[in-house]
Amino acid sequence: MKLLVIEDDKRIARVLEQGLTEDGHNVFLCHRGDEGLELIQSQYFEVIVLDVMLPGCDGFQILKQTRQAKCSVPILMLTARDSMPEIVHGLDLGADDYLTKPFQLEVLLARVRAMGRRGQVPLLDQLKVGGLVLDRGQKRLLRGEDEIPLTRKEFMILELLMRRPQQVVSRNELIEAGWGFDAEVSDNSIDFYMHSLRSKINVQGQRSLIRTVRAQGYALHAAS
Structure with missing residues (x-):
């Protein structure tokens, strides 16, 4: 699948890029929220892995604007915040799944594969x-x-x-x-x-x- 990973922690980003690439995916990497939003608006991705805390534009803003634009790409949120209100907020904005840091890479890979199988569900009939x-x-x-x-x-x-x-x-x-x-x-x-x-x-x-x-x-x- 063609994936976009938006993660500002470069060490975590490299681990994700390597793991997803070895799992057979074509991975695009971005470290800033505003740059990631531009990529979402200009290219087609099958799954997006999105961190919450990002420079330029946070993950919740990206998620909100993506869904307002009627883009239904599956989005997996990553967050170090293990607080229920923020998890609920992300899901309410349209996230398909979430993982809290630290997480096991194999779990993330399995969830990405599952989201890819479901595919995008168009928001318009x-x-x-x-x-x-x-x-x-x-x-x-x-x-x-x-x-x-x-x-x-x-x-x-x-x-x-x-x-x-x-x-x-x-x-x-x-x-x-x-x-x-x-x-x-x-x-x-x-x-x-x-x-x-x-x-x-x-x-x-x-x-x-x-x-x-x-x-x-x-x-x-x-x-x-």
Whole structure:
């Protein structure tokens, strides 16, 4: 998974980075709260490990602004404060889990893995990009009053693209969304589904909504 660790204690940060990397994750490290918030606002992460006491902007502020922005990335709070009111405050602001320092690295790794399996739960029932509306509750794709029929895999792939408009989504991420983690899927299968989606959602005479980013993946753009 792509993880962000925001921790100002550099010794603890190095331990977390090494442990999470050895556990197979792609780890981004940040020591200031304001810089961490900028990363959250500009990049996509699958799990965030967030310390409470940070220079620039504390963990509670980061958590509050992240949830106000309708970003549902799973967040594990780290705190040296073992006081129930502050733990409750963090959970009320939208934290998914917490650990108090000192903690065992294996426990943190297990909790990160569990949060990653749950994944992000979108805070909106409908996703909108350009003229497309994806109704997650009713499992329908609409353009205006017209419903565009999708297969189950097409729906799951398009949902991931619409959750991250303008951002590049890798082939591996699309495979995980449509087929599941560690599934063996050929490039031809991905190409088939992308071609099928394009044929269904593109508007004649306009540029394709799903664009190929060479050697990286695909990105969904609003119609221009």
